[in-house]
Amino acid sequence: xxxTRRMLxxxxxxxxxxxxxxxxxxxDETPDMLVKRVSADVLETIKKDASLRGGDTAKxxxxxxxxxxxxxxxxxxxSAAVGPAWRQATADQRQRLQDEFxxxxxxxxxxxLSQVGDQTITVKPLRMAAGDxxxxxxxxxxxxGDPVQLDFRLEKQSDxxxxxxxxxxxxxxxxxxxxxxxxxEINANGIDGLIKTLASRSSMxxxxxx
Numbered sequence: 001x002x003x004t005r006r007m008l009x010x011x012x013x014x015x016x017x018x019x020x021x022x023x024x025x026x027x028d029e030t031p032d033m034l035v036k037r038v039s040a041d042v043l044e045t046i047k048k049d050a051s052l053r054g055g056d057t058a059k060x061x062x063x064x065x066x067x068x069x070x071x072x073x074x075x076x077x078x079s080a081a082v083g084p085a086w087r088q089a090t091a092d093q094r095q096r097l098q099d100e101f102x103x104x105x106x107x108x109x110x111x112x113l114s115q116v117g118d119q120t121i122t123v124k125p126l127r128m129a130a131g132d133x134x135x136x137x138x139x140x141x142x143x144x145g146d147p148v149q150l151d152f153r154l155e156k157q158s159d160x161x162x163x164x165x166x167x168x169x170x171x172x173x174x175x176x177x178x179x180x181x182x183x184x185e186i187n188a189n190g191i192d193g194l195i196k197t198l199a200s201r202s203s204m205x206x207x208x209x210x
Contacts (some may be wrong), residue, residue: 031137031154031162032126043119061106073155073163074098080166081178082194085186093191100198101178107202119143121150132156 046052051059078098079086089097124138133156141148151168166175185194 030126030128031135031152032123032128043121057107073165074102076155076165077101077175080175082182082186082191083179085183085191089191093195096195097191097198100195100202103202104198135162 049059075094075098078101079094081101082089082097086094086097120142122140122142124140126135126137128135135154135156137152137154139150139152141150149168149170152164153166153168154162154164156162166173168174182194185197189196
């Protein structure tokens, strides 16, 4: 199944829902409580902001940097997507990979946020044992058409908070999907070739619905 920008747009909204307002979270707040508490708020923010829904890249970039990135283990996400070649990459290449991968995802989100309309998110019961530090939060996005399955992988940090490092849209995990794409480029053109490809893709117009 191919991940479309429409699917990722819903994921983007839910990622923002997961992270907006986190500084005020209680220390003992579980991941599902967190998602449930803030998701409705952020969806309303997107619905009310025409420039976000219109794909204002600068505004989306600022929102992601301020509200999302502090609570995403993006180094882990990028290294997992790059795969074994990450270990051979230099420090400069690793930073550039993170920067270009983030720009690509933001471009995708910018082109898909216009799809956010009357969606709501239902958080399913959390299967979590005492002491678990890696959990799966399962949600369902409800709106026009069939419900969309949207799951998050989060890891507990040393400060007691949680960070997202992967998510699943309709049974397709984002990191694994990009890993397959990145591996082909790395095999053909190396790490620098992948960086160049990411940079070119992230600079393309963000057409909705493709």
